[in-house]
Amino acid sequence: MLLLNAVNLRVEYGRFVALPRFSLQLPPGSLLGLIGPNGAGKTTGLKAIAGLLPLAAGSVRVLGREVEPGNRDVMSQIGFAPDTPPIYEDLTVAEFLRFIGKAYRLRADLTEERTDYWLEQLWLSDRREAKIKSLSRGMRQRLTVARTLLPDPALILLDEPAAGLDPAGRVQFRKLLAELRDQARALIVSSHILADLHEYCTHIAIMEKGRIVQFGTVAQVVGGHDANRCLYEVTLAAAVPDVASRLAEMDGLTRIDVVGRRISFEFEHDDAAAAALLARMLKEGLPVARFAPVDHDLEQAYLRTGIRQVD
Numbered sequence: 674m675l676l677l678n679a680v681n682l683r684v685e686y687g688r689f690v691a692l693p694r695f696s697l698q699l700p701p702g703s704l705l706g707l708i709g710p711n712g713a714g715k716t717t718g719l720k721a722i723a724g725l726l727p728l729a730a731g732s733v734r735v736l737g738r739e740v741e742p743g744n745r746d747v748m749s750q751i752g753f754a755p756d757t758p759p760i761y762e763d764l765t766v767a768e769f770l771r772f773i774g775k776a777y778r779l780r781a782d783l784t785e786e787r788t789d790y791w792l793e794q795l796w797l798s799d800r801r802e803a804k805i806k807s808l809s810r811g812m813r814q815r816l817t818v819a820r821t822l823l824p825d826p827a828l829i830l831l832d833e834p835a836a837g838l839d840p841a842g843r844v845q846f847r848k849l850l851a852e853l854r855d856q857a858r859a860l861i862v863s864s865h866i867l868a869d870l871h872e873y874c875t876h877i878a879i880m881e882k883g884r885i886v887q888f889g890t891v892a893q894v895v896g897g898h899d900a901n902r903c904l905y906e907v908t909l910a911a912a913v914p915d916v917a918s919r920l921a922e923m924d925g926l927t928r929i930d931v932v933g934r935r936i937s938f939e940f941e942h943d944d945a946a947a948a949a950l951l952a953r954m955l956k957e958g959l960p961v962a963r964f965a966p967v968d969h970d971l972e973q974a975y976l977r978t979g980i981r982q983v984d
Contacts, residue, residue, distance in 0.1 A: 674737065676701045676859040677828055682721050682731035691717045692883045695731070699876070701827075701857040704850060706870035706891075706971075708863070709880035710980055715863045716756070718880070719830045722861070723753040735828050749777060752826035756833035756863075758817035762806035766797060766816060769805060770823060777824045784823070791819040794849060796842070810837035815846075822853075829853060829860045835869060847873050871895070871971040881980050895974045902927075903942040904973070907954075908963035909934040919957060923950065942966065 675698050682695040692714050699705060707715050720726045722733055724740040733740040738747040761769055767788060774784030792798045795815040800808065808816065814837050821829065835843050843866070851873045853860060864870055870877065877894040879887040887894060909916070917931045920938065925946070929938040940950060951964050 674701075675699065675734075676703070676736060677722065678734040679722050680732055682718070682733065683729040684717055684721050684726050685729045690883065692721060694884065695721065697722070697861075697878065697885070697888075699859040699861075701859060702854060703876055704854040704860045704862065704874050705876045705878055706862055706864065706867075706874040707878050707880065708865070708867065708870065708971075708975060712882075713880040714883035715880055716832055717883070719753065719832055719861060719863060722828075723751050723830055724748055725753065749824055750827045751830065752821035752824065752828070753830045754817045754821040754832060754834055756836060758813055758820075760805050760813060760816065760820075763804065765802050765804055766792070766808075767801045769816070770820060773820050773823050779824065787823050787825070788819075791822055795819050796845065811839060811842060814838065815842075827858050829858060831860065831862045833864055834862060835864060835866055843869060867971040867975060877971065877974075879975060879978055879980070881978075886980075887978060891971070895971055901942055902939050904928075904967040905938055905940050905947070906963070906965055906967055907936040907938075907961060909936065910960035910962040913959060916959065919959070923953060925950070937967075 677697065677699040679695065679697045682692050683690065684692040695714070695718055697705075697718075707718070709715055717726065721728060722740070724733065724742065735747050735750050738744065740747055740751065761772070764772065770788045771784055774781070774788070779787075792801055795818055797812065797815055797819065800812060805813070805816065814834060818831065818834055821831070835846055838846060847869055850860065850862065854873070854875065862870065862874070871891060874891055876888070876890055878885045879894070912934050913919070916936065917929060920926055920929050920936070925940055926938045930936070940947065947966065951961065954961050
Protein backbone atom coordinates (compact mmCIF):
# COMPACT_ATOMS: atom_id res chain seq x y z
CA MET A 674 0.00 0.00 0.00
CA LEU A 675 1.23 3.50 -0.81
CA LEU A 676 1.48 5.83 2.15
CA LEU A 677 1.62 8.86 -0.16
CA ASN A 678 0.01 9.06 -3.59
CA ALA A 679 0.19 12.51 -5.18
CA VAL A 680 -1.00 12.52 -8.79
CA ASN A 681 -0.67 15.30 -11.38
CA LEU A 682 -0.66 18.21 -8.93
CA ARG A 683 -0.98 21.63 -10.53
CA VAL A 684 -0.50 24.81 -8.52
CA GLU A 685 -1.10 28.24 -10.03
CA TYR A 686 -0.40 31.74 -8.72
CA GLY A 687 -2.49 33.82 -11.07
CA ARG A 688 -1.00 33.25 -14.51
CA PHE A 689 2.18 31.72 -13.12
CA VAL A 690 2.19 27.93 -12.96
CA ALA A 691 4.41 26.88 -10.05
CA LEU A 692 3.73 23.16 -10.43
CA PRO A 693 2.55 22.11 -13.90
CA ARG A 694 2.33 18.36 -13.32
CA PHE A 695 3.75 16.97 -10.07
CA SER A 696 3.37 13.31 -9.13
CA LEU A 697 4.98 11.39 -6.30
CA GLN A 698 4.30 7.98 -4.77
CA LEU A 699 5.97 6.67 -1.62
CA PRO A 700 5.45 3.43 0.33
CA PRO A 701 5.95 3.17 4.11
CA GLY A 702 9.60 3.21 5.14
CA SER A 703 10.62 5.71 2.45
CA LEU A 704 12.80 8.74 3.04
CA LEU A 705 12.89 10.95 -0.04
CA GLY A 706 15.49 13.65 -0.52
CA LEU A 707 14.11 16.52 -2.61
CA ILE A 708 16.75 18.68 -4.28
CA GLY A 709 16.88 21.42 -6.90
CA PRO A 710 17.77 25.08 -7.46
CA ASN A 711 15.98 28.13 -6.06
CA GLY A 712 12.51 28.39 -7.54
CA ALA A 713 12.40 24.74 -8.62
CA GLY A 714 9.11 24.21 -6.77
CA LYS A 715 10.31 22.14 -3.82
CA THR A 716 8.55 24.16 -1.12
CA THR A 717 5.44 24.52 -3.29
CA GLY A 718 5.41 20.74 -3.78
CA LEU A 719 5.65 20.11 -0.03
CA LYS A 720 2.88 22.60 0.73
CA ALA A 721 0.65 21.09 -1.97
CA ILE A 722 1.11 17.60 -0.52
CA ALA A 723 0.37 18.95 2.97
CA GLY A 724 -2.94 20.43 1.78
CA LEU A 725 -1.78 24.00 2.42
CA LEU A 726 -2.23 25.23 -1.16
CA PRO A 727 -5.30 25.05 -3.41
CA LEU A 728 -4.83 22.69 -6.34
CA ALA A 729 -5.84 23.68 -9.85
CA ALA A 730 -5.74 19.96 -10.71
CA GLY A 731 -4.65 16.64 -9.27
CA SER A 732 -5.15 14.87 -5.96
CA VAL A 733 -3.22 13.81 -2.88
CA ARG A 734 -3.97 10.70 -0.85
CA VAL A 735 -2.29 9.75 2.41
CA LEU A 736 -2.95 6.25 3.74
CA GLY A 737 -5.58 5.92 1.03
CA ARG A 738 -7.58 8.98 2.12
CA GLU A 739 -7.83 12.20 0.14
CA VAL A 740 -6.13 15.27 1.55
CA GLU A 741 -8.56 18.18 1.54
CA PRO A 742 -9.44 21.07 3.87
CA GLY A 743 -11.65 19.99 6.74
CA ASN A 744 -10.64 16.34 6.58
CA ARG A 745 -9.18 16.40 10.10
CA ASP A 746 -8.40 12.68 10.29
CA VAL A 747 -6.10 12.62 7.28
CA MET A 748 -4.64 16.09 7.90
CA SER A 749 -3.52 14.97 11.35
CA GLN A 750 -1.44 12.26 9.66
CA ILE A 751 0.69 14.91 7.90
CA GLY A 752 3.46 16.79 9.65
CA PHE A 753 4.95 19.78 7.82
CA ALA A 754 7.96 21.78 9.06
CA PRO A 755 8.62 24.89 6.93
CA ASP A 756 12.07 26.38 6.55
CA THR A 757 10.91 29.54 8.34
CA PRO A 758 9.10 28.16 11.40
CA PRO A 759 5.95 29.92 12.65
CA ILE A 760 6.50 29.99 16.40
CA TYR A 761 5.30 32.23 19.25
CA GLU A 762 8.35 33.90 20.73
CA ASP A 763 6.78 34.94 24.07
CA LEU A 764 5.83 31.34 24.96
CA THR A 765 8.20 28.91 26.58
CA VAL A 766 9.18 25.77 24.68
CA ALA A 767 6.84 23.64 26.83
CA GLU A 768 3.95 26.12 26.53
CA PHE A 769 4.29 26.15 22.75
CA LEU A 770 4.14 22.35 22.52
CA ARG A 771 1.13 22.26 24.88
CA PHE A 772 -0.58 24.71 22.54
CA ILE A 773 0.18 22.41 19.59
CA GLY A 774 -1.20 19.44 21.53
CA LYS A 775 -4.46 21.29 22.17
CA ALA A 776 -4.70 22.27 18.50
CA TYR A 777 -4.53 18.57 17.61
CA ARG A 778 -6.95 17.67 20.44
CA LEU A 779 -4.45 15.44 22.17
CA ARG A 780 -5.03 14.45 25.78
CA ALA A 781 -3.02 16.62 28.19
CA ASP A 782 -1.13 13.65 29.63
CA LEU A 783 -0.26 12.39 26.13
CA THR A 784 0.98 15.84 25.14
CA GLU A 785 3.24 15.97 28.20
CA GLU A 786 4.58 12.49 27.51
CA ARG A 787 5.35 13.27 23.88
CA THR A 788 6.79 16.68 24.80
CA ASP A 789 9.26 15.04 27.16
CA TYR A 790 10.18 12.46 24.54
CA TRP A 791 10.72 14.79 21.60
CA LEU A 792 12.56 17.43 23.62
CA GLU A 793 14.97 14.71 24.68
CA GLN A 794 15.30 13.35 21.14
CA LEU A 795 15.95 16.84 19.77
CA TRP A 796 18.37 17.93 22.55
CA LEU A 797 16.09 20.59 23.98
CA SER A 798 15.22 19.17 27.41
CA ASP A 799 17.34 21.79 29.18
CA ARG A 800 15.49 24.55 27.29
CA ARG A 801 12.02 23.34 28.28
CA GLU A 802 11.13 26.46 30.31
CA ALA A 803 13.09 28.91 28.16
CA LYS A 804 11.30 31.57 26.15
CA ILE A 805 11.38 30.81 22.45
CA LYS A 806 12.76 34.27 21.72
CA SER A 807 15.93 33.27 23.59
CA LEU A 808 16.61 30.27 21.32
CA SER A 809 19.26 30.19 18.63
CA ARG A 810 18.29 29.51 15.02
CA GLY A 811 19.35 25.89 15.29
CA MET A 812 17.28 25.42 18.46
CA ARG A 813 14.25 26.94 16.74
CA GLN A 814 14.68 24.51 13.86
CA ARG A 815 14.76 21.60 16.32
CA LEU A 816 11.70 22.93 18.12
CA THR A 817 9.87 23.13 14.79
CA VAL A 818 10.68 19.48 14.17
CA ALA A 819 9.44 18.60 17.68
CA ARG A 820 6.21 20.47 16.96
CA THR A 821 5.86 18.57 13.67
CA LEU A 822 6.38 15.17 15.29
CA LEU A 823 4.21 15.77 18.37
CA PRO A 824 0.93 14.56 16.72
CA ASP A 825 2.75 11.35 15.58
CA PRO A 826 2.15 11.81 11.81
CA ALA A 827 2.61 9.02 9.27
CA LEU A 828 3.85 11.44 6.58
CA ILE A 829 6.57 13.90 7.58
CA LEU A 830 7.54 16.83 5.32
CA LEU A 831 10.67 18.78 6.30
CA ASP A 832 11.79 21.89 4.42
CA GLU A 833 15.50 22.60 5.09
CA PRO A 834 15.39 21.04 8.57
CA ALA A 835 19.18 21.07 9.07
CA ALA A 836 19.50 24.83 8.54
CA GLY A 837 21.34 26.35 11.48
CA LEU A 838 22.47 23.03 12.96
CA ASP A 839 26.12 22.66 13.89
CA PRO A 840 28.06 19.59 12.66
CA ALA A 841 27.33 17.57 15.83
CA GLY A 842 23.66 18.48 15.57
CA ARG A 843 23.57 17.34 11.95
CA VAL A 844 24.97 13.95 12.93
CA GLN A 845 22.32 13.51 15.64
CA PHE A 846 19.61 14.71 13.29
CA ARG A 847 20.61 12.16 10.63
CA LYS A 848 20.25 9.42 13.22
CA LEU A 849 16.78 10.69 14.17
CA LEU A 850 15.61 10.73 10.55
CA ALA A 851 16.89 7.20 10.03
CA GLU A 852 14.93 6.06 13.11
CA LEU A 853 11.74 7.70 11.82
CA ARG A 854 12.28 6.06 8.42
CA ASP A 855 12.61 2.67 10.09
CA GLN A 856 9.25 3.15 11.86
CA ALA A 857 7.39 2.60 8.54
CA ARG A 858 6.57 6.26 8.10
CA ALA A 859 7.25 8.19 4.89
CA LEU A 860 9.42 11.29 4.96
CA ILE A 861 10.31 13.97 2.41
CA VAL A 862 13.28 16.18 3.22
CA SER A 863 14.12 19.20 1.10
CA SER A 864 17.76 20.10 1.65
CA HIS A 865 20.84 21.48 -0.05
CA ILE A 866 23.17 19.40 2.15
CA LEU A 867 23.58 16.63 -0.41
CA ALA A 868 26.11 14.59 1.57
CA ASP A 869 23.57 14.18 4.38
CA LEU A 870 20.80 13.15 1.99
CA HIS A 871 23.06 10.53 0.42
CA GLU A 872 23.62 8.99 3.83
CA TYR A 873 20.05 8.54 5.11
CA CYS A 874 17.66 8.72 2.14
CA THR A 875 16.10 5.73 0.40
CA HIS A 876 15.01 7.77 -2.66
CA ILE A 877 16.03 11.01 -4.38
CA ALA A 878 13.95 13.37 -6.53
CA ILE A 879 15.62 16.18 -8.48
CA MET A 880 13.36 19.10 -9.41
CA GLU A 881 13.63 21.86 -11.97
CA LYS A 882 10.97 24.39 -13.04
CA GLY A 883 8.19 22.67 -11.10
CA ARG A 884 8.88 19.21 -12.49
CA ILE A 885 10.66 16.14 -11.17
CA VAL A 886 13.38 15.54 -13.76
CA GLN A 887 14.89 12.51 -12.05
CA PHE A 888 13.55 10.07 -9.45
CA GLY A 889 14.75 6.77 -8.08
CA THR A 890 16.51 5.03 -5.26
CA VAL A 891 19.76 6.60 -4.11
CA ALA A 892 21.71 3.88 -5.92
CA GLN A 893 19.74 4.44 -9.14
CA VAL A 894 20.21 8.21 -9.10
CA VAL A 895 23.84 8.19 -8.03
CA GLY A 896 24.94 5.47 -10.44
CA GLY A 897 22.22 5.90 -13.00
CA HIS A 898 24.38 7.16 -15.86
CA ASP A 899 26.31 3.86 -16.03
CA ALA A 900 26.71 1.63 -13.00
CA ASN A 901 29.61 -0.17 -14.73
CA ARG A 902 31.80 2.95 -14.87
CA CYS A 903 33.15 5.27 -12.24
CA LEU A 904 35.38 8.28 -11.75
CA TYR A 905 39.12 7.77 -11.22
CA GLU A 906 41.55 10.30 -9.80
CA VAL A 907 45.26 10.11 -10.59
CA THR A 908 48.14 12.18 -9.23
CA LEU A 909 51.45 12.25 -11.09
CA ALA A 910 54.82 12.66 -9.37
CA ALA A 911 55.64 15.35 -11.95
CA ALA A 912 53.65 17.19 -14.60
CA VAL A 913 53.67 15.65 -18.09
CA PRO A 914 52.97 18.21 -20.88
CA ASP A 915 51.24 15.82 -23.33
CA VAL A 916 49.48 13.63 -20.77
CA ALA A 917 45.95 14.49 -21.99
CA SER A 918 46.66 13.40 -25.56
CA ARG A 919 48.42 10.26 -24.37
CA LEU A 920 45.48 9.29 -22.18
CA ALA A 921 43.05 9.97 -25.04
CA GLU A 922 44.74 7.20 -27.00
CA MET A 923 43.99 4.64 -24.28
CA ASP A 924 40.78 2.66 -24.83
CA GLY A 925 37.85 3.19 -22.49
CA LEU A 926 38.77 6.54 -20.94
CA THR A 927 36.18 9.33 -21.14
CA ARG A 928 35.68 12.76 -19.57
CA ILE A 929 39.45 13.23 -19.21
CA ASP A 930 40.40 16.34 -17.21
CA VAL A 931 43.98 17.43 -16.47
CA VAL A 932 44.96 20.17 -14.03
CA GLY A 933 48.71 20.22 -13.47
CA ARG A 934 49.69 16.91 -11.92
CA ARG A 935 46.09 15.96 -11.13
CA ILE A 936 44.03 13.91 -13.58
CA SER A 937 40.47 12.62 -13.50
CA PHE A 938 38.58 10.44 -15.97
CA GLU A 939 35.81 7.87 -16.18
CA PHE A 940 36.66 4.22 -16.76
CA GLU A 941 35.34 0.72 -16.10
CA HIS A 942 34.36 0.03 -12.48
CA ASP A 943 36.29 -3.24 -12.45
CA ASP A 944 39.41 -4.11 -10.46
CA ALA A 945 41.03 -6.21 -13.20
CA ALA A 946 40.45 -3.52 -15.85
CA ALA A 947 41.76 -0.83 -13.48
CA ALA A 948 44.90 -2.86 -12.78
CA ALA A 949 45.52 -3.32 -16.50
CA LEU A 950 45.06 0.41 -17.11
CA LEU A 951 47.48 1.33 -14.34
CA ALA A 952 50.06 -1.11 -15.74
CA ARG A 953 49.73 0.49 -19.16
CA MET A 954 50.11 4.00 -17.76
CA LEU A 955 53.32 2.96 -16.02
CA LYS A 956 54.56 1.20 -19.14
CA GLU A 957 53.95 4.41 -21.11
CA GLY A 958 56.25 6.19 -18.68
CA LEU A 959 53.64 8.20 -16.78
CA PRO A 960 54.96 8.80 -13.22
CA VAL A 961 51.80 7.72 -11.36
CA ALA A 962 52.05 8.51 -7.64
CA ARG A 963 48.39 7.92 -6.82
CA PHE A 964 45.63 6.02 -8.66
CA ALA A 965 42.19 5.46 -7.10
CA PRO A 966 38.54 5.10 -8.05
CA VAL A 967 36.11 7.61 -6.52
CA ASP A 968 32.69 6.41 -5.49
CA HIS A 969 29.88 8.32 -7.15
CA ASP A 970 28.03 10.63 -4.81
CA LEU A 971 24.82 12.61 -4.93
CA GLU A 972 26.57 15.87 -5.73
CA GLN A 973 28.07 14.36 -8.88
CA ALA A 974 24.67 12.93 -9.83
CA TYR A 975 23.09 16.37 -9.42
CA LEU A 976 25.76 18.07 -11.49
CA ARG A 977 25.31 15.52 -14.27
CA THR A 978 21.73 16.72 -14.75
CA GLY A 979 23.06 20.08 -15.98
CA ILE A 980 21.06 22.04 -13.39
CA ARG A 981 23.40 24.85 -12.43
CA GLN A 982 22.52 25.85 -8.88
CA VAL A 983 21.71 24.10 -5.61
CA ASP A 984 20.07 26.39 -3.07
